[in-house]
Amino acid sequence: MQTITIDPVTRIEGHLKIEAKVDGNEVKEARSTGTLFRGFEMILKGRDPRDAQRITQRICGVCPTGHSIASTLNLDAAFGIADKIPHNGRVIRNLILGCNFLQSHILHFYHLAALDYVDVTAAADYEGADPVLNSLKAFIDRGALGPFLPRYEGDYRLSKDLNRAAAAHYVQALDVRRQCHELGAVFGARMPMNQSVIPGGASETPTVDKIAQFLWKLEAIRRFIDDVYIPDVLAVAGAYGDYAEIGTGCRNYLAYGCFDIEDGVADPLKRKRALNAGRAGASGEMGPVDAGKISEDVKHSWFTDACASKPAEGDTVPDPHKAGAYSWLKSPRYEGEVYEVGPLARIYVNYLAGHPGVKPIVDGALGRLKAGPEALLSTLGRHAARALEAKFVADAMAAWVATLKPGEPICADYEIPEASTGAGLSEAPRGALGHWIRIEDRKIANYQCVVPTTWNGSPRDAQGRPGPIEQAIEGTKIRDAANPFEIVRIVRSFDPCLACAVHVVNGKGRPLAKYRIDV
């Protein structure tokens, strides 16, 4: 038995360690460890509730928008205005969130994942007029090749021409993801860390000027998704076809859904959304989502032991020296079962439901790959779902922006109640995201987040069931233990975001008796 330890896993967000025990070149056991804790819930306690959506954005700088939305939906509910968001406010929120989905997905494929599949040094002997390839060539000639070396070696399969094209697209994608943020700033004020999503609606006013600007900045991004991003994903799928059967994982998928498309409904899980909520299993069985069936296990997490508890209940305090624990992530479970969240979950759930906007896009891609839907449940499937979702969202945004009504309200009024509770359920680019609040004396008494990578990167629960990333790695054959491409390709297909994942501890004001904090 050999142990492969990868710490740090790079080209993700945040701090992750993977440990794989390999016997006869097959992974027998995998452990996923989050190695950072910040304590957001403790920091939120006692503050004005409206500060929550600015502070919780700082949980993650790649997907802050998802947090601003979930937090704001949470506050809408706690303030009693969840069914009073004006049309303009709802649409502006969707547009800002959508822009960050596009930014995040493009960043993920090109700048986080692609270096596992693309050899950028293929530009070294380029002879031609393309300025990007010449810039890459000059860079390689200078010989100072950080950050592209060191790297794993021995399994780059694209042809020289495809490698060069992909490397050029890596550079082009740097511009496109920047443009996605410029697009987001039109209504979001600035990106990352938008300022415009607020309880009641939004703060930026729609004008014809901004609508036209948004539409035409979006157009260039849509062309990139259709003409470059999706074809690149399909090209990688063609050369790495074995990954359609590697990294499948737990085969249960969960989505709360996102992008509200109707006004006047208080419960987020009952609203019509552009991507609907749902659960699905690998054989196509489906079910609804009941937030009351979510619980979090801490058996292998660095928090004091508690029974599996529901969000906004329970009592946990950090315990970094707890025996048997190996992660700062908790283990969220639905009805006690392991579920994967993310673009694959959203796309698969909506595909199985026959969603008229999603099904044709997915069937088209599967047709080009000459594969059936089961190919989606894999490493490659996650990359494909992410790209197809980007197309779906980008195309939808062109329609949404045209429904804005200059001159009409953008935000509902509210009073902060003395005491209240709320829940905000939505999706960040990486998956299902929930925020919960309890208000007492008009201040935050308790704030809880269960975030996408907590689901995906969770450690084993009390029943010993590994989390989705762990399950996806277990059973995989590793060709070369010194260059375990298989492990990192599987992990990165989940697009892990560890800053999010580490639990926002649900304390009840108990002081941290174990530590002397020098403030």
Next chain:
Amino acid sequence: MATKELPVVWVQGAGCSGCSVSVLNAVDPRIQNVLLDEVVPGQHVNLRFHPTVMAGQGDPVIEVLKGAPATLPKGYVLVVEGSIPTADGGVFCHVGEEGEKPIPFADHVETLAKSALAVIGLGDCGAFGGVPSCAPNPTGARGCIDFLPERGVDTPLLNIPGCPPNPDWFVKTVAAILWTGLPKPEDLDDLRRPRWCYGQLIHENCPRRAYFDAGIFARKPGDPGCLYERGCKGPMTYADCADRQWNNGTNWCIRAGAPCIGCAEPRFFDRFAPVYEKTTEERLEDFKLD
């Protein structure tokens, strides 16, 4: 003539990567110009280590971190993104392992900072401790401004705060280092921020300033008028957002009807709380212009 290389080691601690994401949004130069090209004539930034974008992983990249002090003494710039947890031996954030023992992020920063030519405390977290250091600071999170003196590190420190910082503040400060060397003491304010972009209050250049002077205040989202009554911290925040705006001039907080939250100032979520309540007259007195 051979290109002069400036090696940069960029580490991430108790942060969110928002500073990196913001820097990726740079224009003129764009991030590809910084990564690949001679961003100023004859000089290239050699990004040796950056967890979000680097190709390698695991022990080989920990070797890159160890190699910097050994092979480039006083020859690299250390960028610290994210705050530095110090409670309980730094157990709340670790990166890589020595044998099987996790290495606290705090230890990496101390070792790398001691041998660096200069340290850049990036973002409110890297500079001042940021959100993790806000009350009650459960992990003993520190920014470079406190951590470096506490560990006896006297390497020159430059702070580029913001939550996140505007990409220009970082990229153009790096360009200035390449062109004319490290900033002189008079180029930095008392929080070690470069004066060229942190030298004036938002309030001094705000397009809504005439409303403030005339006493016309926005009451609700979308109202015209000064945002002071809606919590704007512009009168207390040193940054050039009113001139530069954000995302390549597309928009910025106040223009979008969103009050400034003071994100370039130390522990702004504590010191300026609540975000959406107006700052007291007493606090405002400290920032009165002559």
